[in-house]
Amino acid sequence: MPTCQKCHxxxxxxxxxxxxFQFKKGLICPYCGETQYQTSDSQKRTSLVxxxxxxxxxVVILTDSWFLTISLILLASxxxxxxxxxxxxxxxxxxxxx
Ligand SMILES: [Zn+2]
Numbered sequence: 001m002p003t004c005q006k007c008h009x010x011x012x013x014x015x016x017x018x019x020x021f022q023f024k025k026g027l028i029c030p031y032c033g034e035t036q037y038q039t040s041d042s043q044k045r046t047s048l049v050x051x052x053x054x055x056x057x058x059v060v061i062l063t064d065s066w067f068l069t070i071s072l073i074l075l076a077s078x079x080x081x082x083x084x085x086x087x088x089x090x091x092x093x094x095x096x097x098x
Contacts, residue, residue: 002088007032016085027090040096042089049080049087
C-alpha cells in the first residue's frame with residue numbers, strides 16, 4: 001500500500017481509491033493534506049497493469065460477442081483499479097515517467 005512520504009502514514013486500500021478518483025495531477029494525502037506523487041517506477045507499473053486489458057483483445061475479436069466484450073472490459077477495469085493501490089509508491093516530488 002502507498003505510504004505518504006511527508007507524514008509516513010500508510011494509506012488504506014479505500015484511501016487510495018478515493019485519492020485516485022480525485023483525478024488530480026498530484027495525490028492529496030488524506031492524513032496530512034500534502035500533495036504526493038507517484039514515483040516513476042510506480043507510474044510504469046500501474047500503466048503496464050492498465051494495458052493488461054489489451055491482452056484480451058484477440059479473445060474479443062475471435063468471439064465477436066458484445067456481451068463478452070463489455071464483461072471483459074468491466075472485469076479488467078475493476079481488476080485494474082483494485083490492484084493499483086498495491087503497486088503505488090509515493091514521492092514528495094514529481095518524477096518524470098520515462
Ligand atoms: Zn501524509
